[in-house]
Amino acid sequence: MVSRILEQNSILPENTRIRRANNSTDDSEVLVASVQRDDDVSRIRTFPTPGLKGVIRLIRGDHSSALENICNELTQAAKFAANDSQVEFLRKYEESFQTGSLNTYRESQWIWDRDEAPRVDFSSIHTLAYCASIIFPGINLPNEDGFKNVIISNRMATESRALQYPFIDPSEAETFTKHKFPAYHWCVVLHELLGHGTGQMMVETEEGKHNVDIDNPPISPLTGKPITTWYKPGQTWTGQFADLATTVDECRAELLGAYLMDDPEPLELFGFTASSELALKTQLDVDGLQGLSNFNVNTEMGQAHSRAHFAILKCLLLDGNGPVTVVHDGLAKAVRVRVDRSKILTHGKVALGSMLPRLHMYRCTADASACRAYYEELSAVDGEYLEWRETVLANKPPPFVFVHANTFLDGEKVVLREYEPTAEGVIQNWAERSV
Incomplete structure (x- = not known):
């Protein structure tokens, strides 16, 4: 309900969190991450909740102290930028953290996206520090003007040497x-x-104006008929799809990669072989089983990527006609994935090719209700899958521990400080980062 009201007022949700107001169980407070604080009650924006008691208050200043430290560092970083575009990017970035404006944040990303790179740019990099609670192997920034992509190679190499599920x-x-x-x-x-x-959203940018010919709309590959849904003014992907937004798009991206992995031209370009393709198909299935370990039986929800991997595994099992089988021995606490090489392209790819356009079209046309009905059933963990989950948990290896370095100034010199790959090392690393 709160998300819908924010959406109607063109307020983006990504840098907010919600809590009940202290003075009333009927009022809600939406806290916006920003340096600027709405300590003066007269500056707090208030929105009614039609048909319900209470109001919604939009209050800036969440994580104010930490963001102020970050802004100070961004100011210093701008002094060492390579060109005017990078200076402007950092200034917009800082302004977005100061004010809490996600529109300003988007402006900063458009500047960064156009800086010294074509529309498709792809880089393999090594990171000195990666300041996040989850360290992903790759990152993409899509927006209206293009996109940039990076692979975090040293993170991927570390994971490849770690103990795996058996x-x-x-x-x-x-x-x-x-x-x-x-x-x-x-x-x-x-x-x-x-x-x-990839993928273009069908959007009504303002009343009566669309980014698609509404009198001659595109034909949906799912129905063979013209599309009937699109994003209305102020609506966003995350706002419409809510808790499904992240996991569905991760699933869509993983499906597209899995579907194209056997294409001979890019395979040859990267020096890969059919054996690499088999390993990737096997990894896809292993990830599906591994994802069960992140399923919460109480909330019936899982981590976004894990839920996506499990949905893909179920698609192959239910609709693939035999490219993948899972052998489970509950007494021995053993579970194994078997891939039939002869059915990878003839059966497995066909199943993935059926699932992929569904998620793609749901996303592009804002069809959240159809997406929810399809995806929730496909990613549901019940029956024998709950038994598999118990075996997966029994075989769970120690979690990855990624501990990056910090840098400090010692006069004119930059000093690199590294930490032990332990829980203590992670805590020390963050504590000494002083944000």
Whole structure:
């Protein structure tokens, strides 16, 4: 309800959180992350809740102190920018943190996107520090003007050496181990560059104005008929799809990568082989089982990527006619994935090719209700899948511990400080970052 009211007032939700007001159980407070604080009650924006008691208050100043430190560092960083575009990007970035304006944040990203790169830019990089609670192997920034993509190579290399779930059938273990890293790299490339980087939203930008010919609308490949839904003024992907937004788009990106992985031209370009393709298909299925470990039986929800991987595995099992089988022994607490090479292209790809356009069209046409009906059923963990989950948890290896370095100024010198890959090292690393 709160999200809908914010959407109607063109307020983006990504840098907000919600809490009940202290003085009333009927009022809600939406806290906006920003340096500027709405300590003066007269500056707080208030919105009614039609048909209900109470109001919604939009209050800036959440995480104010930490963001102020970040803004100070951005000011210093601008002194070392390579060109005027980078200076302007950093200034807009800082302004967005100062005011809490996500529109200003988007402006900063458009400037960064156009800086010294074509519309499709792709880079493999090593990070010195990655300041986030989850360190993803790749990142994509899509927007109206283009997109940039990066692979975090040292993060991926670290994961490839970590202890894995024992889900590979022994007959495929040697081939899988040999090709796992290049196949994983290839999957992330396709996932970021073409998965997240493609697709046009059908949008009514303002009353009566559309980015598509509404008198001659596109034909939906799902129904064979003209599309009937699109994003209305002020509506956004995250606002319309709510809790499904992230997991559905991660699933869409993963599906596109999986569908294109056998294309001979890009495979040859990256120096990959059919064995790499097999390893990637096997990894896709292993990820589906591994995703069960992040399923919460109480809330019936899971981490976005894990839920996506499990949905893809179920698609292959239910609609693929045999490219993948899962062998489960509950007593021995053992579960194995088996991939039938002869059915990867003839059956597996066909199943993925049926699932992919569904999610793509739901997303592009704002058809959240159809998406929810389809995706929630496909990603549901029930029956024998709950039994698989118990076995997965029984075989769960230690979690990854990524600990990056910090840099400090010692006079005119920059000093690099590294930490032990332990829980204590992670805490020390963040504490010494002073944000």
